[in-house]
Amino acid sequence: MTRLRLLLIPLILVYSCGPASIMEDKFEQLIWTADWSPNGSKIAVGGNYDTLKIITVSDYSSINIPMLHTITKVKWHPLTSRLAVLRQFRDDREDPQFHPILYDQDSGDLTSLEVNGGRGLGWNSDGSVLAIGEGEGELSVFSNEGQLLERMETQQKSITGLSWHPFKNVLVTIGSHIEIINLDNKSIKRIQPRPAEVLLLSVEWHPRGDFFVTGDYGDFDFNLSPLLQFWDESGNLILDSDESTGPYRNLRWSENGKFLATASDALRIWSPEGKLLNERSFQSFLWGIDWHPSGDQLVATSGRGQIFIVDNELSMIKQIEY
DSSP, X not given: OOOEESSSOOOBOOOOOOOHHHHOOOGGGOOOEEEEOTTSSEEEEESTTSEEEEEETTTTEEEEEEOOSEEEEEEEOSSSSEEEEEEEOSSOTTOGGGSOEEEETTTOOEEEXXXXXXXXXXXXXXXXXXXXXXXXXXXXXXETTSOEEEEEEOSOSSOOEEEEOSSSSEEEEESSSEEEEETTTTEEEEEOOSSSOOOEEEXXXXXXXXXXXXXXXXXXXXXXXXXXXXXXXXXXXXXXXOOOSSOOOEEEEOTTSSOEEEESSSEEEEOTTSOEEEEEOOSSOEEEEEEOTTSSEEEEEETTSEEEEEETTOOEEEEEEO
């Protein structure tokens, strides 16, 4: 049963991530990220494979585009065929092929963005700018053509995720804490979500823009279970849930805002009020996740090289091996 609390007091318990033979990730098979194209025809996925995979949904055929190093995040432009690809080093930090990439799926053109990789990536709602959160805590903002517009220091040790407000020039970054950044006046509001510092992994604004949700890693050393937390627009805690025994690697709202999907030890569907509606285990930790634009299908990826496509009742439609 999901436990919801209205105070910022985490439930402390010892938790297990399941039998290692079933739930253990395999480093070389990790698929970190998945993103459905705005027209619903393609899915982009990436991970520890030195390639970007583009799947055509109509027949599940795919192409692999060579890209060295770990792909941590992919995001389609909301209006064009352009795809932003974020990477982090796996072998050599100075490798020039380590930079983030803009990939035009129609022309095949690749544009390198001259910043270090990381995990935070996102287009704003109209696709006019792209934000990248770097591994050293810097936030860079690019035009949709790849021109660097501004770069600012945050108070994050490392930016592990970010999300644009759907209507405002405001975004949330996560890492060791939460920062709400107003890019118009350059103000930063810092929020420590738990009494002990816990690494946050995922964040997304609700499509209405009046609240956002974060998911964290938990902490085995301090017996802190992973938390899914709901925050109002000002950064006040609304509620949290400790339903998962695995880190909340990614989370995504359906476009109509009716359902939140989370990837952790299971695929779970939540209401905007934080009620757990459905869940399914795939006998593997889940990493990437995204909704089809219509909201009738989901894609999720695993730490063991699997890509799952399910309907909104979580019934299997297709399983693909990377």
